[in-house]
Amino acid sequence: VEHRIVRATRMAARTIVAAAAIVGLLALLVALSGYDPRAALSALWSGSFGSAYAIFSATLVRATPLVLTGLAVALAFSGGVLNIGAEGQFLAGAAAGSAVALALPPAAGVVALIASLAAGAVVGAAWTIVPAILRVRFRVLEVISTIMMNFIALHAVSYLVRGPLQEPLRIYPQSSAIPAGARLPIVLPGTRLHLGFVLAVLASIAAWLLLRHTAAGFRIRVTGTGPTAARSAGMIDVDRVTLRVFLLSGALAGLAGAVEVSGVTYALYENISPGYGYTAIAVALLGGLHPIAVAGSGIFLGALEAGAASMQRDAAVPSVLVSVVEALVILAVIGLRAARAVAADEHGGTEPRREMPSGATPSPSDA
Amino acid sequence: VTLLVAFLQATLRTATPLLYAALGETLVERAGLINIGLEGAIIAGAFAAVATAPHAGIAGGFVVAALAGAAMAAVLALFAVRFRADQIITGTAISLLGLGATGLLYRLVFGTTGAALSTPTLAPVVVPGLGQIPVVGPALFTHPLTTYVAFALVPLASWWLFRTHAGLALRAVGENPAAALAAGVAPGRVQWLAALGGGALGGVSGATLVLAQVGTFAEGMSAGRGFIAIAIVALGRWTPYGTAGAALLFGASSALQFLLQAAGWPLPYQLFLAIPYVLTLIALASTGRRAAAPAALGKPLPNA
Numbered sequence: 001v002e003h004r005i006v007r008a009t010r011m012a013a014r015t016i017v018a019a020a021a022i023v024g025l026l027a028l029l030v031a032l033s034g035y036d037p038r039a040a041l042s043a044l045w046s047g048s049f050g051s052a053y054a055i056f057s058a059t060l061v062r063a064t065p066l067v068l069t070g071l072a073v074a075l076a077f078s079g080g081v082l083n084i085g086a087e088g089q090f091l092a093g094a095a096a097g098s099a100v101a102l103a104l105p106p107a108a109g110v111v112a113l114i115a116s117l118a119a120g121a122v123v124g125a126a127w128t129i130v131p132a133i134l135r136v137r138f139r140v141l142e143v144i145s146t147i148m149m150n151f152i153a154l155h156a157v158s159y160l161v162r163g164p165l166q167e168p169l170r171i172y173p174q175s176s177a178i179p180a181g182a183r184l185p186i187v188l189p190g191t192r193l194h195l196g197f198v199l200a201v202l203a204s205i206a207a208w209l210l211l212r213h214t215a216a217g218f219r220i221r222v223t224g225t226g227p228t229a230a231r232s233a234g235m236i237d238v239d240r241v242t243l244r245v246f247l248l249s250g251a252l253a254g255l256a257g258a259v260e261v262s263g264v265t266y267a268l269y270e271n272i273s274p275g276y277g278y279t280a281i282a283v284a285l286l287g288g289l290h291p292i293a294v295a296g297s298g299i300f301l302g303a304l305e306a307g308a309a310s311m312q313r314d315a316a317v318p319s320v321l322v323s324v325v326e327a328l329v330i331l332a333v334i335g336l337r338a339a340r341a342v343a344a345d346e347h348g349g350t351e352p353r354r355e356m357p358s359g360a361t362p363s364p365s366d367a
Numbered sequence: 368v369t370l371l372v373a374f375l376q377a378t379l380r381t382a383t384p385l386l387y388a389a390l391g392e393t394l395v396e397r398a399g400l401i402n403i404g405l406e407g408a409i410i411a412g413a414f415a416a417v418a419t420a421p422h423a424g425i426a427g428g429f430v431v432a433a434l435a436g437a438a439m440a441a442v443l444a445l446f447a448v449r450f451r452a453d454q455i456i457t458g459t460a461i462s463l464l465g466l467g468a469t470g471l472l473y474r475l476v477f478g479t480t481g482a483a484l485s486t487p488t489l490a491p492v493v494v495p496g497l498g499q500i501p502v503v504g505p506a507l508f509t510h511p512l513t514t515y516v517a518f519a520l521v522p523l524a525s526w527w528l529f530r531t532h533a534g535l536a537l538r539a540v541g542e543n544p545a546a547a548l549a550a551g552v553a554p555g556r557v558q559w560l561a562a563l564g565g566g567a568l569g570g571v572s573g574a575t576l577v578l579a580q581v582g583t584f585a586e587g588m589s590a591g592r593g594f595i596a597i598a599i600v601a602l603g604r605w606t607p608y609g610t611a612g613a614a615l616l617f618g619a620s621s622a623l624q625f626l627l628q629a630a631g632w633p634l635p636y637q638l639f640l641a642i643p644y645v646l647t648l649i650a651l652a653s654t655g656r657r658a659a660a661p662a663a664l665g666k667p668l669p670n671a
Binding site: 034134140145156158278281282285339 | 401403442446450451452453455456457459460461463464466467468470471474475586591594595597598601635637638640641644645647648651652660664665
């Protein structure tokens with residue numbers, strides 16, 4: 001028990017240091033840009049955690065897609081799948097979710113809601129099938145293929161909102177609003193917090209149980225440390241595990257898209273994602289690929305993005321500053337990890353190297 | 368006929384910045400690195416061009432843009448080569464960094480409106496003789512200098528890559544870094560140089576957008592060209608000539624969209640915009656097994 005307390009304290013301390021470092025970095029960038037850091041930070045605070053409204057209507061609403069796509073990326077990376085395609089899977093899920101919600105009669109109510117969320121997850125998973133088959137069958141780097149699928153999704157949504165799903169007046173490139181019954185209920189009256197956030201938290205608990213407490217999760221993690229390790233552990237069909245990781249990751253990102261439509265936007269339009277699928281990489285890495293920690297880092301980056309919006313409103317600081325911070329966070333995380341690995345090497349390497357499961361990246365010559 | 372001229376012109380115009388970036392990426396990937404941060408190098412080049420060309424002239428803008436692109440690639444080399452961190456995640460972060468930082472700098476330097484910001488641009492150069500041929504002349508031989516240079520680089524890059532010792536060393540590092548090391552080639556240094564060169568070409572690609580085409584800067588104006596260039600390299604099977612062909616194909620399919628819209632074609636233009644990506648996926652599947660990609664692509668160097 002004592003051991004656990006020590007570990008929890010250490011983790012909490014590390015979290016606080018990381019959060020403080022990120023906020024400090026942001027303040028530094030604000031100051032370097034010639035703005036008043038105090039005004040900017042106060043706007044950042046008031047827009048993210050400063051009031052109940054900010055927490056429940058801005059931060060947690062913004063965090064919902066980040067947690068779900070962050071889980072998608074974390075799960076994929078844990079299983080050795082470098083899925084850079086969460087953005088496309090998110091868009092595919094959003095498109096499928098809105099198509100189903102609009103196709104069912106308004107009287108369908110909660111059935112329409114469930115059907116549209118399920119459609120989002122299924123189509124999100126389907127969006128990974130091509131990269132998954134290319135990887136398993138043809139040893140094609142999924143990095144390239146998932147990026148291709150992102151562009152195809154982008155053009156597909158652009159087509160849908162100007163074609164089959166366009167609102168009846170055919171003026172705006174967006175769909176009609178989905179019926180009230182197909183929308184996710186608000187969980188806190190008077191705020192914008194919808195049931196999707198609860199789903200995201202449940203998903204992270206489920207992902208944690210799967211990864212850390214089941215045989216299937218063990219196989220995923222072993223596959224993630226490298227195909228050689230997986231084969232020597234025996235009894236692991238690497239290709240099958242890889243395929244499942246692709247599908248599960250895509251399903252989570254697709255669900256995120258459908259949740260965004262049924263919980264926030266209520267319609268499909270082109271720029272429905274401000275790059276959630278890419279921010280998700282920062283979310284996953286900041287959370288150390290641990291599903292529960294990913295929920296935390298998703299909320300943290302959600303707060304940062306929500307706060308950035310109010311920073312732009314109240315202190316005139318461009319909100320794009322946050323994406324610089326997010327990129328630097330990714331670099332800092334992998335830099336620290338690499339530095340630790342180098343240090344471990346130099347100290348005789350008794351400590352097991354904990355690094356990205358990049359060994360599983362296939363090269364075309366592996367076939 | 369005017370439509371055909373417009374189509375061919377637009378094809379070359381769209382293909383040019385893609386070709387610069389993709390030629391650079393071909394060299395980088397031949398050395399075993401994959402630079403997903405190319406998008407960041409392109410947008411950094413575009414911003415550098417717009418920030419310096421009004422003061423330093425067009426040539427100065429290109430030089431600074433190349434340096435900016437190389438600087439972005441240096442971050443990749445530092446992390447991926449020096450620290451042996453994951454190339455793909457590093458590259459993704461660099462793309463995000465480039466897009467975010469240029470957006471931020473743009474607003475800081477030029478204000479939120481960004482109005483009245485325009486740079487000098489390269490005028491089209493009519494090739495003597497060839498430019499006078501009807502149809503072909505205006506379509507293929509009336510372009511800014513950058514277009515001719517881009518296509519002239521193709522045979523040059525191919526010769527360098529396949530016919531020189533330096534090119535052989537580069538390819539050796541991409542295929543088998545341990546063997547390259549044994550043969551007296553320093554894989555780390557080769558990858559550093561390849562990354563810097565590829566980044567510089569990415570910067571030139573961004574500068575071409577600004578200084579030969581648009582004449583101004585917009586946030587995110589690279590619009591995924593870095594990722595498209597990576598697709599082009601794969602579609603072109605990691606050779607300069609293949610890359611040029613793939614870049615032209617991407618150019619043609621996006622030019623086709625304007626043509627079809629003008630002609631009132633009933634098919635959705637997004638279909639044509641998506642074709643190159645689908646083609647790339649098919650090409651990846653068909654080349655995958657035959658190992659057209661460098662064998663050590665994307666892998667960290669072995670312990671020296």
